[in-house]
Amino acid sequence: MDKYIGKRLDGRYEIHELLGQGGMAYVYRAYDRIENRWVAIKILKEELSDNSDFLRRFRNESKAIAVLSHPSIVKVYDVSFGDRIQYIVMEYVDGITLKQYIEQQGELKWREALYFTVQILQALQHAHERGIIHRDIKPQNIMVLEDGSIKVMDFGIARFTQAETQTMTDKAIGSVHYIAPEQARGGHINDKADIYSVGVMLYEMLTGQLPFVADNAVSVAIMQMQAEPTPPTRINPAIPKGLEEITMHAMEKNPAQRFPSAADMLEDVERFRRDPEMVFNYGDQMDHAYARGTDIYDSVRGGQQDYNDNYEYEEEYVRSRNGAKASMIVTGIVAAVVVVGLVVGGIFLWNFFKNSTQTESDEVILPDFKGMIYETEIKDNPEYADFEFEIVEGNVPSKAAGEVLQQTPQAGMAVKKGKTVSLTVNGGTLEEIVVEDVSGDKQQEAYDKLEALGLKPKIQAVADEETAVGYVVRTEPAAGATVTSGTAITIFVSSGPSTEQVSVPNVTGSPLSTAESDLEANGLVRGSITYDDESDKEEGTVLSTSPEGGKKVPKGSAVDLIVSSGKGAEKTVHYDIPLPSGVSEDLEMSIYVDGELFDSRVVNPSVSAYTGAEFTGTGRSSLTIRLNGQDYITAEINYETESVDVHSQVAYATPTPEPTETPAPEPTAAPSNDAGDAPAGPVTTH
Structure with a gap:
């Protein structure tokens, strides 16, 4: 039995069913008792709660989604990063993935492909303008709803553009069929990596096939950097020339030759939709031959290929209400409502590189260490456990102490695990x-x-x-x-005072985390927080704002919050636990609240028919009472009504003592016979 199903998180979220699980987290369908709506809850696996890398990814996802507010991006409602459990509460989505839709329909009509692409680009434009790169755009992470609208999800490896972190350093997890060349080789990336992925998805929608397919992920990664995709019109001649140009322009190998931004690509897509006869002649502007970027190719020609072996395939866990396979009609009208689990950041079917039977499984790709600080970024970093390091001291006064100046072998080469890497480190200690x-x-x-x-x-x-x-x-x-x-x-x-006026969102009654997200999404910042000990609302509930909701203020303004401390909301519930009748011996009673041991005591029904217990808290909690290890009472504590609702009470079964075997009587010895050795016969009394 799943440990979370049937439980209630923070007295609010009732866990009903497991939608999916993977390498990092579980995703459950749950019911929000306060907002009266279904939600999806992503819970970090307990064994990863002490893993700083997974914690960073998990928390980064919540931060990434929290600053986004767009109809084509899955919403985050609440987050909790407690000591025992860490979870994200998200919008629950009905639909199927775009990948499923493509597999069902084969190649899509170009107008339908653009209908999806426009929505995806609008969502990415919103994210990029807020400094967030998705880094794992693929049709498995796009949900198609009943009305044909889409939701972009799974920001588990998203990054803020301000972060000076390389993909290899972060061990990003993505799908090798959709990653950009610079992402595959472990280089520094920006929002143009997402544009490349959109180009691959558009290619797949128009042709019904991926641009690069091979027997293993390593080969696909190398093809992303080196191979020329077959022009879409050779596969599907019905594709208009201008749309083919847009697709191939997004898939340029050199990031500098792609669309400058999602907004620019969206603009050309919209222009094409208005005039399907138009052509763009991108090649005349930048002399591309279907995306050959010299800055990437010069590094791999004639030598060992660069690729990033940190990419793994993912598979979403699909579950329909009737257990049936999801299906959708081409027109966009849904034949049956289906429910699919949100793809967990890091749900894996297998790790291609660890489990591969190819010889590459013993090799790893050497990251680019140049520019990194050895002591703080490389030494003792578990991400680089596959390498041994030999340090050579260098001296470049203009560089920081401890900075890696050179490395041998060079970045991007495939080397055996345990390979010794020579690093020239700038002299001096880190000051x-x-x-x-x-x-x-x-x-x-x-x-x-x-x-x-x-x-x-x-x-x-x-x-x-x-x-x-x-x-x-x-x-x-x-x-x-x-x-x-x-x-x-x-x-x-x-940049001076903001001239843009925005409305203060009405966050009264919302959890503090949701209020902060709503303020940030509206271009506002959270000001001071004052806690009210008298409120009977749950801890963290926003009671009021200053300025109040609906008021127009300059963008960037601070909004002060008054928040319930929860002290006034706590109530104590007394419950007289009935004891079984007809039992005279001592019984060991164990009381569990929300699955955790609350109290244990010895009771004797012959002394008293009841034993009292008091519970203090907010919302609702599950209650389980056991006698001598037997389930006796299951109930729910309702702190709001100060009552205990008993769901079931099982008659206590007195253990039946095992029967004791009566030993057989010892045989009685026959009296001795005077006849010496003669056998004793029957004794006759006269």
């Missing part, structure tokens, strides 16, 4: 630096100061009501923080 307070300084002055300290500054504009344009508002890490040399630091520079 601890206290971040200087540059708030109020001009942008360039602040940049020069922090760079002189040995930090790696970058600039980010931010609207600010009080700081003059071009002057520093703050830094991250903040002034006074102690960091090591070479640390990246963001300088937030004022």
Whole structure:
């Protein structure tokens, strides 16, 4: 029996069924008792709760979705990162994946393919404009709803563009059939990687087949970087020339030659929809031969191929209400409503590289260590456990102490596990630096100061009501923080007060985490939080805002919140537990609340017919009472009504003592016979 099914999380979310499970988390269908709606809850596996990498991915997904608010992106309603359980509460989606739809229909009509593509690009435009790259765009992560609308989901390996983290360093998990060449080789990526993936999906929708297919993932990854895809019109001559150009332009090997942004690709798609006869002649602008990028190819011609072996195939777990296989009619009208589980970030069927019978299974791809700080980013990092390191000291005064200057073998080569990698590391030890307070300084002055300290500054504009344009508002890490040399630091520079007016969302009655997400989605920031100990609402419930909901304020304004501490919401419920009649011996009673042992005691029904217990909490909790290990009472504690609702009470069965065998009587010895050795005969009495 699943440990979560039948339980209630935080007295609110009733877990009903398991939708899917994978390498990182479980996804359940649950009912939100407060909002009266079905939700999907993604729960991090317990064995991974101490794994910092999986915790980072899991928490990053919640942060990524939380800043997004778009009809084509699955919503996040609530998050909980407690000590015992960590979960994300998301929108529950009815539909099938775009992958299933393509498999059922084969090649799609080009107008239908563009109908889906437009929605996907609109969702990505929204994410990219907020600094989020999905990094795992594929049809398995696109849900198609009854009305033909789509939902982009699974931001489990998403990244904020500000993060200076390479794909190889993060061991990103994606689907090799849809990843961009720079993603496959472990290079630094931006939002153009998502554009490439959209191009591959469009190719698949138009032709009914993937551009690159091979026996193993390594070969597919190399094809992503080197092979030329067959032009779509050779597979399906009905595809208009202009649409083929859009598809191939999105799939350029060189990121610089793709569409500059999702918005630009969307603009050309819309232009084509209005005039299907038009052509774009992208090749005349950038001399491409179906996406050959010299900066990538020069690194692999005539040598070992670059690829990233961290990519794994995923499979969504599908479950319909009737247990039937999902199906959908081409016109977009759903023949039967189906329910599929949200794809878990990291649900795997198998790991191609660990389980492969190919010789590549003993090889790993060497990351690019240049520019990384050896002590803090490489040494003792479990992600690089496949390598041994030999350190050669270098001396480049303009580089940070501890920075890797060169490496041998070169990045991208396939090497045996345990290979010794020689790193030339800039001399000196990592110096601890206290971040200087540059708030109020001009942008360039602040940049020069922090760079002189040995930090790696970058600039980010931010609207600010009080700081003059071009002057520093703050830094991250903040002034006074102690960091090591070479640390990246963001300088937030004022772009002046925001002229855009936005409405304060009505978050009264919402959980604090949801309120914060709604404020951020509306371009506002959370201000101060004041806790009210008198409120009878659950802990973390927003009671009011200042300014109040609906009021127009400048974008970027702070909104103060008054939040329930939950102290006034807690209630104590007394329950007189009836004891079984006709029992005279002592019984061991165990009381469980929400599956955890609450109390244990010895009771004797012959002494008293009841034993009392008190429970304090909010919402509702499950109650199980056992006698001598036997299930006796199952019930629910309702703190709101201060009552206990008994679901079942089983008659206590007194253990039947095992029968004791009566020993057979010892045989009685016959009296002795005077006849010496003569056998004794029967004794006759006269």
